[in-house]
Amino acid sequence: xxxxxxxxxxxxxxxxxxxxxxxxxxxxxxxxxxxxxxxxxxxxxxxxxxxxxxxxxxxxxxxxxxxxxxxxxx
Amino acid sequence: xxxxxxxxxxxxxxxxxxxxxxxxxxxxxxxxxxxxxxxxxxxxxxxxxxxxxxxxxxxxxxxxxxxxxxxxxxxxxxxxxxxxxxxxxxxxxxxxxxxxxxxxxxxxxxxxxxxxxxxxxxxxxxxxxxxxxxxxxxxxxxxxxxxxxxxxxxxxxxxxxxxxxxxxxxxxxxxxxxxxxxxxxxxxxxxxxxxxxxxxxxxxxxxxxxxxxxxxxxxxxxxxxxxxxxxxxxxxxxxxxxxxxxxxxxxxxxxxxx
Amino acid sequence: xxxxxxxxxxxxxxxxxxxxxxxxxxxxxxxxxxxxxxxxxxxxxxxxxxxxxxxxxxxxxxxxxxxxxxxxxxxxxxxxxxxxxxxxxxxxxxxxxxxxxxxxxxxxxxxxxxxxxxxxxxxxxxxxxxxxxxxxxxxxxxxxxxxxxxxxxxxxxxxxxxxxxxxxxxxxxxxxxxxxxxxxxxxxxxxxxxxxxxxxxxxxxxxxxxxxxxxxxxxx
Numbered sequence: 001x002x003x004x005x006x007x008x009x010x011x012x013x014x015x016x017x018x019x020x021x022x023x024x025x026x027x028x029x030x031x032x033x034x035x036x037x038x039x040x041x042x043x044x045x046x047x048x049x050x051x052x053x054x055x056x057x058x059x060x061x062x063x064x065x066x067x068x069x070x071x072x073x074x
Numbered sequence: 075x076x077x078x079x080x081x082x083x084x085x086x087x088x089x090x091x092x093x094x095x096x097x098x099x100x101x102x103x104x105x106x107x108x109x110x111x112x113x114x115x116x117x118x119x120x121x122x123x124x125x126x127x128x129x130x131x132x133x134x135x136x137x138x139x140x141x142x143x144x145x146x147x148x149x150x151x152x153x154x155x156x157x158x159x160x161x162x163x164x165x166x167x168x169x170x171x172x173x174x175x176x177x178x179x180x181x182x183x184x185x186x187x188x189x190x191x192x193x194x195x196x197x198x199x200x201x202x203x204x205x206x207x208x209x210x211x212x213x214x215x216x217x218x219x220x221x222x223x224x225x226x227x228x229x230x231x232x233x234x235x236x237x238x239x240x241x242x243x244x245x246x247x248x249x250x251x252x253x254x255x256x257x258x259x260x261x262x263x264x265x266x267x268x269x270x271x272x273x274x275x276x277x278x279x280x281x282x283x284x285x286x287x288x289x290x291x292x293x294x295x296x297x298x299x300x301x302x303x304x305x306x307x308x309x310x311x312x313x314x315x316x317x318x319x320x321x322x323x324x325x326x327x328x329x330x331x332x
Numbered sequence: 333x334x335x336x337x338x339x340x341x342x343x344x345x346x347x348x349x350x351x352x353x354x355x356x357x358x359x360x361x362x363x364x365x366x367x368x369x370x371x372x373x374x375x376x377x378x379x380x381x382x383x384x385x386x387x388x389x390x391x392x393x394x395x396x397x398x399x400x401x402x403x404x405x406x407x408x409x410x411x412x413x414x415x416x417x418x419x420x421x422x423x424x425x426x427x428x429x430x431x432x433x434x435x436x437x438x439x440x441x442x443x444x445x446x447x448x449x450x451x452x453x454x455x456x457x458x459x460x461x462x463x464x465x466x467x468x469x470x471x472x473x474x475x476x477x478x479x480x481x482x483x484x485x486x487x488x489x490x491x492x493x494x495x496x497x498x499x500x501x502x503x504x505x506x507x508x509x510x511x512x513x514x515x516x517x518x519x520x521x522x523x524x525x526x527x528x529x530x531x532x533x534x535x536x537x538x539x540x541x542x543x544x545x546x547x548x549x550x551x552x
Contacts, residue, residue, distance in 0.1 A: 012129035022133040022187040044303040048310035214497040
């Protein structure tokens with residue numbers, strides 16, 4: 001450990017602002033990545049589900065005449 | 075020399091890639107988390123400060139891996155672009171689409187950490203020298219690829235246009251790499267070369283190396299996961315996707331099974 | 333081949349309204365700087381090389397869209413891809429004709445604008461030469477971007493985003509050549525770099541443009 005105390009660690013020999021700003025950006029980037037991953041997966045699943053719902057409703061046997069126009073032309 | 079072409083063929087199948095990446099993803103994720111954590115803690119607390127630059131040198135442990143990845147991600151994208159254009163491999167298109175935002179973010183991180191590090195070290199936030207300028211150009215190139223996917227109507231045409239853009243833009247990468255050797259610039263030359271030992275002691279370059287590997291694992295994990303998401307949508311009409319994600323109402327409307 | 337060149341030039345000449353716009357833009361932008369920055373000789377002669385080069389670059393980008401747009405819209409671009417001549421050569425012809433009608437005028441007008449911006453007389457030959465070597469490179473790199481975005485209806489900003497990063501080295505060397513000459517230093521290094529870019533561009537850019545055209549035409 002190159003630092004004698006926690007305040008020393010934070011101050012980083014008066015370069016503290018620079019070091020913590022950089023690592024802070026890094027952490028922000030990681031957080032953004034995780035959020036983006038989750039959102040992206042949800043969006044893709046939702047869009048896929050929309051196709052599945054439409055196909056099943058439209059092409060299920062015996063269902064053709066009962067479909068309202070809104071459902072088919074979604 | 076007999077080349078096992080079937081190994082290459084496997085890589086063109088989204089289904090095979092999905093299954094392969096599912097197996098690898100936990101490993102990559104945990105490797106990324108642990109390696110980066112080790113590197114960060116080591117670099118922040120246990121590595122010695124630089125005798126000239128003091129503690130601001132600790133930014134190196136973030137700046138170096140992000141700068142390395144900023145270049146290599148684009149090289150991967152260019153290779154994928156070549157594969158996509160020559161052999162029409164869908165997965166290569168997907169890779170480019172997924173890698174571009176990551177590349178942009180990591181290049182931005184390199185630029186930001188570099189600027190922050192530059193203030194105490196060189197006295198200035200920014201300087202228009204060869205390496206910084208060409209890294210800025212690299213950032214714009216990533217944004218261009220992202221814009222292509224946002225603007226083009228079909229994903230297929232966007233993929234091919236982006237592949238070409240990556241191939242044309244990759245000329246910038248050797249410029250970044252060699253700029254510190256060709257021109258007398260403020261930025262220092264490379265730390266790791268293939269031929270020489272680094273000039274710094276092991277307790278300084280070891281955490282840097284660990285950070286680099288950790289960043290690559292992070293890239294792998296993020297890319298694999300996002301490619302999976304993309305594949306789920308693009309292959310939504312095939313049976314294997316529906317069986318996995320829509321098990322009750324599997325209904326194949328076309329004969330697209332891969 | 334000769335027919336193609338003649339046709340291309342004739343078509344471009346018919347659309348000279350669109351080609352005059354970049355020229356006017358070049359002149360106007362150069363005129364804005366004395367008004368906005370300072371009309372003093374001392375201030376202007378320092379930044380004259382930069383103004384000329386940035387204005388020339390932006391002017392080159394303005395007319396890029398018309399390189400392929402008209403042919404794309406009426407289907408003749410697609411016809412070109414079916415021709416039995418190599419698409420590489422056809423693209424080279426298009427780019428060269430385009431540069432003759434849009435880039436060359438910029439080069440010819442630049443001495444006048446240089447005088448207006450108090451560019452030192454010693455730097456004039458280097459400035460003309462740098463633009464002469466640089467505008468073809470801009471045209472060639474721009475043609476790749478234009479071909480990639482011709483299938484988009486509003487591709488204007490994307491062309492800039494794709495193509496300006498590639499322009500930056502050209503601007504750096506071009507402007508630096510003029511600045512060096514203005515200070516009495518030799519500019520051969522920078523001019524040689526520009527010449528190298530030009531040669532590389534002639535060899536490689538039509539290839540990339542041809543691929544981009546095929547992509548644009550096939551994905552509709």
